[in-house]
Amino acid sequence: MLLAVFCKGLRPPLILLLFLIGGNLHWQAHKPKAQPFADYLLQRGQIQQEISFKVQASSGPNSYRVQLYELAGHQLSEPMLLVYLQELSIGGSYHTLAEIQPLRDDPILDIHARNYQGIIRPVKTLESVESTDAPTLIFRARKAIQDRLDKALGVYSPLAQALLLSDSDFKREHRQSLNRAGIMHLVVVSGLHVLMLSLFLLVILRAIFPRSLAEAVFMLLLLAFAALNNWAPPITRAMLMIDLALLSRWLSRPLSIAQNLSVSLFVITIVSPAQLFNLGLQLSFTAVALIAFVLPLFRSPKESSGLRSFPRTIWKYMLISLVVSLGIAPLTLYYFGTASMNGVLANLLGLPLIMLLLALSILILIWDIQPFILCFQALTDLWQVWLNLCAKLPLSWEGQWISLPIAMALGLFLLVIVLKVKRSWQAWIRFAIPISLAIAVLLFWPLSLKNQLFIFNSGVSDCSLIFADDGSSMMIDTGGLIGKRAEIDLEAIDQTQSWLQNNLMKWLQRNRVKTLDYLVITHLHGDHAGGIYDLLRSLKVKNLILSDDSIQSELWQETAALLKLQHTKIIAITDTCTINLGSHKVKFLHPDHNFYAPDLNNQSLVCRYDAGHKRFLFTGDIEREAELYLCEHYPQELRAQILKVPHHGSRSSSNPEFLAHVRPQTAIINTAQRNVYGFPHEQAIDRLNEIGAEIRYTYAGSQRFLLKP
Secondary structure: OHHHHHOHHHHHHHHHHHHHHHHHHHHHHOOOOOOHHHHHHHHHOOEEEEEEEEEEEEEEOOEEEEEEEEEOOEEEEEEEEEEOOOOOOOOOEEEEEEEEEEOOOOOOOOOOOOOOOEEEEEOOOOEEEOOOOOOOHHHHHHHHHHHHHHHHHHHHHHHHHHHHHOOOHHHHHOHHHHHHHOOHHHOOOOHHHHHHHHHHHHHHHHHHOOHHHHHHHHHHHHHHHHHHOOOOHHHHHHHHHHHHHHHHHHOOOOOOHHHHHHHHHHHHHHHOHHHHHOHHHHHHHHHHHHHHHHHHHHOOOOOOOHHHHHHHHHHHHHHHHHHHHHHHHHHHHHHOOOEEOOHHHHHHHHHHHHHHHHHHHHHHHHOOOHHHHHHHHHHHHHHHHHHHHHHOOOOEEOOOOOOHHHHHHHHHHHHHHHHHHHOOHHHHHHHHHHHHHHHHHHHOOOOOOOOEEEEOOOOOOOOEEEEOOOOOEEEEOOOOEOOOOOOOOOOOHHHOOEHHHHHHHHHHHHOOOOEEEEEEOOOOOHHHHOOHHHHHHHOEEEEEEEEHHHHHOHHHHHHHOOOOOOOOEEEEEOOOEEEEEOOEEEEEEEOOOOOOOOOOHHHOOEEEEEEOOEEEEEOOOOOHHHHHHHHHHOHHHOOOOEEEOHHHHOOOOOOHHHHHHHOOOEEEEOOOOOOOOOOOOHHHHHHHHHOOOEEEEHHHOOEEEEOOO
């Protein structure tokens, strides 16, 4: 506050900072507590009951966003995700018998909170019922607009609905191209659309009404537009800023852009503090702040007019795109692992096309005559050609997630550049030196993962990661292939999406993990080795450990031909041995040179990780034959406090003799809550309960163990 008193130039950013801190405190104080239904669902894991629900919107292929309003005769109101193969009526109410499973936030891998309490899978055919609640005015208006656009535009309707109603079908279908072209913001209703809509409506209304009345009507229409788009934070921000600008002019008390931004942020966070952490709000405010505060620094004191001003106008237009693209890149790289400078060129034609398409969408709603429709279709086709062309430009990055300190360092680096444009060298150095020191601290900020062990939530597959006391690392298995059975061969591994690429790679990059000292593949089933191709393509792996049986197999020879192994040492485990990780040890117990089994599961590598006084036993997919062999030959070596339960808790594993030798305090079962194999089996659970082990399931969230130095 003292800085604000004595340094007028710092007042706008300090006001914004004050609102950010106040909004955070407000959100923490009023953070919603878990609902009884959510707690009940998490405790039960899965329930099957008669339910009634209302369909709110489509959320993707064969999935819908629904509101559950009745469960076993009890009234409630819970947001859920419905999986159903047939098309449902948006706004319709249905009754059925269904299975409900909770959707959980993973404490390790997730940075975005889930929007739904659970997922619904109907067991019986849905029965349409009449809802006791009349549709809201907003819902009826949205439905009427959707129906009118569908009737007038047919297959061209999704783009019009995206521009007017924030419908996600068009964005979902063209997500990759939009990201690469850097113009996702043009088809997601945002502050830009509100501005374009405002210009269009104000021209029309001022031609009909006196200025003050036209602006009053416009403000009401803007309020209705925000409601139609479910009060999305970027739209609400733009609406508030425009309304505040009009009101301040009416009162002859004009607001600066900093004051307008601050008041808008204050109103949003007072009404809904959680919106402070909404990515849409963060991107929207960042983009507006960049345009408001940065672009004026590049303004020339002499502005030409007429045709001579056209090149300068194009330059300014591209400069806006460049500044915004650079400014939001740290956010998009952190959250999505993507950034694109292609938008600098793509916006040149993309923005005018979208402005015309938005205007035509409104005109078609009012008067769906053929000329308007034909123009919309022609411009949409041109937009699609332009989108595909810009998506092929080289200045885009995908799959490049960065850590939060790196994102902050990038933001400060951009700030240094902006300050240089505004200030003289002497004044700039006063700011640049402390900011540069902050950047250096952030770039080298230690993200230490030492003395930690992770067993990840990878569904019915295995993936664990060890970081020893000296920082050396070992990954045990790589998770599975998405949509494939565990027993799938690995010949086409480079053509199939893996869990590791879709989930774990983001976490590894955010935590600056670029090298693995060891990778252990227990056996060559797809649920254990499915991510090896993506891992070796993205990270440096110094040593790859497999059993001798695996290396000698024809399956490995075919798989190895697809992998980048030029800089990786292959280690074959032929007998019991020990590898040091710092002061910790990994001892391989199985298979030794005397053991042979024809099936891959019993050939799985079994190793024990010793970290001080704590032992972890990793067992792959061994079954009864291998378990009894271990009990007979290595009874003293099996003792461990934490057991990675063999074969995902199958009935043929976790035999009493084996568990009696291990005597685990904690048993971790790698499985999905719903899976085709029926894992874990009741018999395996009973055996673990008999020895008093605490049972944890990875579907409840990835497990992290802190190890003593």
